[in-house]
Amino acid sequence: MPNTVIQLKTALAYFEAGQPEAAAALCESVLRENPGDEAALELSEIISGPTGVRDEAAFSEALALTQAGNYGDAISILMDLRKTRPGDSQILCALGSAYFHLKLFNKAQLMIERALTLDPCSAEAYAVLGNCRINQGDVYGALEAFEKSHHISPFNSAVSSSYLFYMAFHPDYDGARLSNENRAWGKFYADGLDQIAHDATAPTRPRRLRIGYLSYEYATHVTSFYFGPLARRHDRERFEVFCYAGNERKDGTTERLSRFVDHWVDISSLDAEAVARRIKEDNIHILISTSSYLAKHRLPLAYRPAPVQVCYHNRVATTGLTAVDYLITEELVDPAGETDDLYSEKLVRLTHRCCYSAPAAGPDPGAPPVLDNGYITFGSFNNTAKIGPDVISAWAELLETVKNSRLLVKNIVRSEDDDDWNFLRRMLDEGGVDLRRVSFLPYVKTRNEHFAAYRHVDIMLDTYPFTGGTTCCDALWMGVPVVARVGKTFCRCQAGEYLTKVGLTELICSDWRAYHVAASNLSLNPERLSELRATLRPLMLEKMLNYDLHATEMMTAYDQMWAVFAGGRPTEAFNVNGTQVNQLPLANLKRPIKR
Structure with a gap:
């Protein structure tokens, strides 16, 4: 087969795969040797002409529709594009993403797998594939895909949250491995960040400590089911309460929670650094993350927008961030001296680490079937x-x-x-x-x-x-x-x-x-x-549901945390029982670790 024919076939393959620049370069190479080559001229016109431009415009429109949540319209455009560009991995990836958002996980997986046969080096495609598999119950296949994404681009934004959360589902990822991976993520993300500086504070406690709760799930969600009982029970004479809500979807739960606090701040349109700056502007004394199981929800804390920072409730392992000082837990899940070394935070053990919110109305248990x-x-x-x-x-x-x-x-x-x-x-x-x-x-x-x-x-x-x-x-x-x-x-x-x-x-x-x-x-x-x-x-x-005691212990813990910070003392683990604080002897935290 003549070299010119091979070059033009390759150029056509590049064009159909969504790589018009590479296709155009090959056509130009042929035309430099033979300016009158009709096949090269025709293909060059297609690549640079209205069809190519139209395809790129249509693809951009499909991506915009996906971003706006119009997945059905996006799929229609993408399916039309596949007719002229069947080997385009980007179109297949975009289709997979749209199907995924429509909760059609099997269809999404098929598209992503086809895309990966064409471009096996797409970290984002492997991340979507892993999430397709996890939503069909395949944790082994999911972690395999997440690890490939992570290998191609360590801790990329498409995979980090899923990878660090779902590894806890896998039998081969023990507590030490979860801890190490989350710490590695924390170092990867925080290295190079300019953390926010905080002025030295006076040792006297302010009349009202300004505490801020951060979550991207303040709607009808598990996080809110546990946060609600605490939100409504702060002593407002001693605490000024802020909520930083990153959830785009608002519902009745959002509205109800907002009534329990002094300041409700919608941060859904802000990136992590902007969220941190807003928290700093509000002069928050203690920032509490009420949901940290997803890495992306921890990002604002890496900037240390508050002088004292706490991880509370909806978590899987350590945040991995050295900027987070404390983690709320209890003896039954984190016995003193047995799991402390799995956390970058110091552990604060309460009587009840959280309080489940039972539904106000709902079905009775009935008889066993x-x-x-x-x-x-x-x-x-x-x-x-x-x-x-x-x-x-x-x-x-x-x-x-x-x-x-x-x-x-x-x-x-x-x-x-x-x-x-x-x-x-x-x-x-x-x-x-x-x-x-x-x-x-x-x-x-x-x-x-x-x-x-x-x-x-x-x-x-x-x-x-x-x-x-x-x-x-x-x-x-x-x-x-x-x-x-x-x-x-x-x-x-x-x-x-x-x-x-x-x-x-x-x-x-x-x-x-x-x-x-x-x-x-x-x-x-x-x-x-x-x-x-x-x-x-x-x-x-x-x-289990002593909400008043839980709120009292949380407020007692906040007072202790602030006293430690204001006194310039190092953070250490401590226990809270009612209004009593017991600092744990250091020796108790150095027993052999049992996993």
Whole structure:
């Protein structure tokens, strides 16, 4: 084949792949050798002419529509572009992103996988692929994609939040690895930042400490369910309360929370540095992040906009930021001396590290369904990406032991495509679970619908290594006992924390054999299931939901933090019990670490 023909075929391939500059350069090379080459002239005209310009304009329009949330219109344009540029990886990536935002994860994954065969070096494409897989329950495939994205471009903005959060779902990522990766991210992001300087303060406490709460989830969201009880209980004579709300979506929860504070600041249009500058302008004394499980939500703290900074509640591991001084926790999930070295922050242990907000109205627990059905219904309402092979093996064995039992799996992910269940169906089938005994419940839109689903379950089966947090509390509120395998670090033991408080320690298991025994024994005791249906909610109210005590302990902790800062003393871990502060002896924090 003549060299000219090869060059022009290559130029056409470049053009169809969305690389018009490379295509034009090859055409120019041919025309320099033979200015009258008709094929080169025709192709050059196509590349530089109205069609090429029109395609680029259409692609830009599609991206703008995606940015504006008009995903259907964007997809229509992109599908038209594919007819003329079938090998364009950018178009395929854009299609994958649009399908992803429409919650059509299987379709999105197909587009992204095709794009990666054409351009295997796209960090952003691997990040989207990982999120497609996680939303279909494939944590192993997701982490593989996230790690490829991270390898191509370390801690790039497309992957950091997902990578650092979902690694906690993977059995091979223990507490030490989570800590190390989050610290590495913190160093990567904070290195080179100009942190905000703060003037030395007078040792006298101001009449009102100015405290700021930062979150990008102050709408109907788990973060708000836990923040609400604290938000409404500050002593406003001693504290001036600011909320920095980064959520673009506002709803009734947003409006309700805004009434509980002195200053509600919408930061949804600001980048991290601008948020930090605004917080500094407000002269905040103590800044509290109420949700740090996503790395992108921690970014303003890296600038240290407040002299004292705290991580509270919705977290997975350490923030990894040296600019964050303290992390709120409790003994049941972070025993003194056993996990302290996993955090860059100093640990502040309260009686209750957070307070679950039960719904003001909603369904009653009702009777356990076994009484009407004649068989036990097990349930799992956790994120399906937490359901790994070990979990499925345990469930398969349990269903085999408990004759005629059923399994009800509910998806917390808002998927719009039944095919998105296919990965989990296949895993269950290959793991030995008879799919005829499994029912799949789709995402429901309201909290009351979610709680009503618990009325169809006798016993909840928790996941591991990432145990249930809110889903465990939801189950207990509806009188449904939870069987949980637990470990030594926060994500692996939070379900055990809640079960301990309501006195169900017999359902806390250290291995899968104990898990099997606990669930199968409970399934044989309908009287006990009926008793728990009637008593778990009152037990939660008594043992877990002392909102006044929690607020008192948080305010006591703030006073102690400010006293340490104002006195020029180094930050150290401490405990709070009511209004009493106990500084932990340093020796207690240097015991051998158990993981």
